Amino acid sequence: MCNPRNELVQVAQHGLGEEDVPVPFMDALDGITPAFRDKAYLTSLSSEMGESWADKQNASLLVLPLFDGKSEMGMIILCIDSDWEPDAETLDFMTNISHVVSGVVSRYIVNEALSIRELELEESRADAIRRLGTASEYRDNETGLHVMRMTHYSAAIAKAMGLSEEDREQLTIAASMHDVGKIGISDAILLKPGKLNKNEFETMKSHTNIGGDLLDGKDTLINAAREIALTHHEHWDGTGYPYGLKGEEIPLFGRICSIADVFDALVSKRTYKEAWELKEATDYIQQESGGKFDPDAVIAFHDALPDILRIKELYSDEVIDPNRVLSLPAIKTSKDEWVSWNDSFSIGIDIIDEHHRYLFDLVNKLHRVITDKHGAREVARVLHGLSQYAQIHFRAEEKMMDHYGFAELEHQKHQHQHFESKLKTFYDELHINPLTAQFDMITYLKEWLVRHIVVEDGRLSELVGMSVDQ
Ligand SMILES: [Fe+2]
Ligand SMILES: [Fe+2]
Numbered sequence: 001m002c003n004p005r006n007e008l009v010q011v012a013q014h015g016l017g018e019e020d021v022p023v024p025f026m027d028a029l030d031g032i033t034p035a036f037r038d039k040a041y042l043t044s045l046s047s048e049m050g051e052s053w054a055d056k057q058n059a060s061l062l063v064l065p066l067f068d069g070k071s072e073m074g075m076i077i078l079c080i081d082s083d084w085e086p087d088a089e090t091l092d093f094m095t096n097i098s099h100v101v102s103g104v105v106s107r108y109i110v111n112e113a114l115s116i117r118e119l120e121l122e123e124s125r126a127d128a129i130r131r132l133g134t135a136s137e138y139r140d141n142e143t144g145l146h147v148m149r150m151t152h153y154s155a156a157i158a159k160a161m162g163l164s165e166e167d168r169e170q171l172t173i174a175a176s177m178h179d180v181g182k183i184g185i186s187d188a189i190l191l192k193p194g195k196l197n198k199n200e201f202e203t204m205k206s207h208t209n210i211g212g213d214l215l216d217g218k219d220t221l222i223n224a225a226r227e228i229a230l231t232h233h234e235h236w237d238g239t240g241y242p243y244g245l246k247g248e249e250i251p252l253f254g255r256i257c258s259i260a261d262v263f264d265a266l267v268s269k270r271t272y273k274e275a276w277e278l279k280e281a282t283d284y285i286q287q288e289s290g291g292k293f294d295p296d297a298v299i300a301f302h303d304a305l306p307d308i309l310r311i312k313e314l315y316s317d318e319v320i321d322p323n324r325v326l327s328l329p330a331i332k333t334s335k336d337e338w339v340s341w342n343d344s345f346s347i348g349i350d351i352i353d354e355h356h357r358y359l360f361d362l363v364n365k366l367h368r369v370i371t372d373k374h375g376a377r378e379v380a381r382v383l384h385g386l387s388q389y390a391q392i393h394f395r396a397e398e399k400m401m402d403h404y405g406f407a408e409l410e411h412q413k414h415q416h417q418h419f420e421s422k423l424k425t426f427y428d429e430l431h432i433n434p435l436t437a438q439f440d441m442i443t444y445l446k447e448w449l450v451r452h453i454v455v456e457d458g459r460l461s462e463l464v465g466m467s468v469d470q
């Protein structure tokens with residue numbers, strides 16, 4: 001099929017070499033560029049054709065054009081036995097078939113593009129909510145990464161508790177609003193270094209009610225956000241605020257978010273305290289099982305710890321320390337990955353390697369939704385997630401290069417921007433032709449990432465050994 005840049009992209013195949021190759025092998029069409037005509041026609045394979053055609057030297061090609069209205073959309077190329085010469089009547093019949101198929105394909109494209117628009121509406125609502133949540137944290141946490149970590153921790157705990165995917169998605173979006181009520185708290189209290197006095201603490205507590213008042217509405221997502229804003233400081237034993245709710249009186253989302261929020265506060269550095277060691281923090285959560293926290297959610301927290309520790313590194317506010325050795329518990333990954341990580345991709349900086357591994361995971365996920373034919377909507381969703389994380393990774397990498405005075409910072413920034421704008425182009429092309437865009441982008445992503453990591457990011461290894469306080 002033609003992509004929006006008028007290049008032919010192979011989007012499906014049957015019987016070429018390996019049966020059911022999920023992503024059609026692009027090389028199979030090497031050297032074949034049959035002309036567009038308005039009727040089905042017969043042509044033959046030339047001798048210079050690619051190797052994959054070597055065993056089909058006896059074949060002729062029957063080309064069925066696909067049209068979208070009057071414009072060319074693509075073609076179906078049938079490999080037929082050269083002994084068979086279709087007569088004019090048969091070619092007419094094949095032309096009719098190509099009209100019918102054209103209709104089916106264009107309807108399919110329109111439906112898929114519609115489903116992406118639908119997703120975009122949902123995404124833009126979720127984005128607006130996330131941005132408001134991040135804005136509310138802006139005064140005491142400029143990067144907004146606390147919100148990201150906290151929402152991802154919540155989702156990981158929810159997963160370990162067996163919540164449905166739909167619930168988890170709602171929780172992830174709604175949790176970003178947990179502290180939206182901080183908008184109503186003055187700088188003098190919110191940014192005070194050191195402990196708050198009794199009155200100040202009472203004022204600080206009101207961020208829960210302020211959040212609850214702000215999030216008034218009938219929308220289910222806003223309702224979930226209100227629930228979380230109101231109850232993320234309630235304690236299982238009834239000693240929390242604002243209502244002193246007890247046990248299961250506290251909504252489940254509130255119980256989950258409370259652990260996620262406290263854990264992130266403990267292991268992060270704040271103006272009034274140093275970051276706790278991981279062991280101290282997990283021990284504290286355990287001690288508070290049945291006290292501050294829901295015992296079931298505490299069990300789930302421990303179960304989800306491998307994911308939680310990874311999230312902590314992927315969304316960290318700290319300048320990446322090239323010398324830090326990471327020893328994260330292994331995370332289960334499926335065996336048949338499209339791009340699989342091996343040590344040759346390691347650039348010698350553990351944290352960056354972890355970021356890159358996660359980008360690989362996201363590319364594999366995208367590959368899976370394409371090959372398993374989950375539809376354009378799901379492809380768009382995963383692509384959106386990939387571009388969001390790529391941005392976070394690039395900014396973290398650039399911050400590190402800047403901190404250590406890495407000479408190629410500008411070049412890297414340029415490359416990163418190029419990749420981001422390319423993802424944006426693919427996203428736009430998904431709306432025009434979801435079929436071609438999918439296959440175009442998956443190959444590009446893999447090649448760009450592998451090359452950038454090995455060639456460009458590989459040079460970052462010279463930062464290893466540099467002092468952290470530079
Ligand atoms: Fe809070
Ligand atoms: Fe990188």
Ligand SMILES: [Fe+2]
Binds near residue numbers: 397412456457
């Ligand atoms: Fe990079």
